[in-house]
Amino acid sequence: MQVLKAYAKINLSLDVIGKRNDGYHLLRMIMQTIDLYDVLKICRTESGIHITCNKSYVPCDNRNLAYRAAKLFMNKYGIRSGVNINIVKNIPVAAGLAGGSADAAAVLKAMRNMYLPGVHDGELARLGLNIGTDIPYCIIGGTALCEGIGEIVTPLKPFRDHILILVKPPFGVSTKEVYEDLNISKIIKHPNTGLIINAIRKDRLGVVSENMKNVLENVTLKKHFVLKQIKDQLIGFGALGTLMSGSGPSIFAFFDDMLKAQECYDKMKVKYKETFITRTI
Incomplete structure (x- = not known):
């Protein structure tokens, strides 16, 4: 079993500098990880994706980014077995804190650790972008400048302990x-x-x-x-x-x-x- 903390983020700045033809806004923002987190317990099972959560209002089907992250990883790398995911939710939802994206990033990391430890964070970040623009940052974490639609993540000097x-x-x-x-x-x-x-x-x-x-x-x-x-x-x-x-x-x-x-x-x-x-x- 993999047990991971999925950390919330805040924005120290958020700028919108343009808009792409597909409707996505072009951003320039400074993101920062904070010590508020969900806890995910993830283990292999024979088949399917099964999610449980301590909060009744959190969907446990394909509306959940953690579910979609597991499915994305399985489809990308041809994983035939399944996964059980238990989420202890502490990060408020629909709050601007990337709680769902943090959970999805944790699932991608856990499945990488279980199945394909050679896959690096950059590859996971590119994969995660398919389901959420905050996921690349949540894979990297820390203090970072995020640009484009969120996919260009440049680590900055850590801004810890404030x-x-x-x-x-x-x-x-x-x-x-x-x-x-x-x-x-x-x-x-x-x-x-x-x-x-x-x-x-x-x-x-x-x-x-x-x-x-x-x-x-x-x-x-x-x-x-x-x-x-x-x-x-x-x-x-x-x-x-x-x-x-x-x-x-x-x-x-x-x-x-x-x-x-x-x-x-x-x-x-x-x-x-x-x-x-x-x-x-």
């Missing part, structure tokens, strides 16, 4: 709908990606926090006013900076003081059940 509070309000957001509602020509302020990368290189949390930018906030924050309220509340508790992750609705904030972070967590947890205190890894 405390953050993560708040997921009690609703989900459709990534597809957010991108459909985004008008690229109306984006006035883009992230200064180069400045953020340089600050990461020097491990300057304050500079990163002050310059984080996600152009998808232009869409999601207008639809859900509570997200702006959450951001303001986090700043009120002493956060260095806040940002929406991905297409939302999760909001995170960096802190340079654990006592302030703990106080913020205690207060926000009363209002929002899915509030987490964690750190970058």
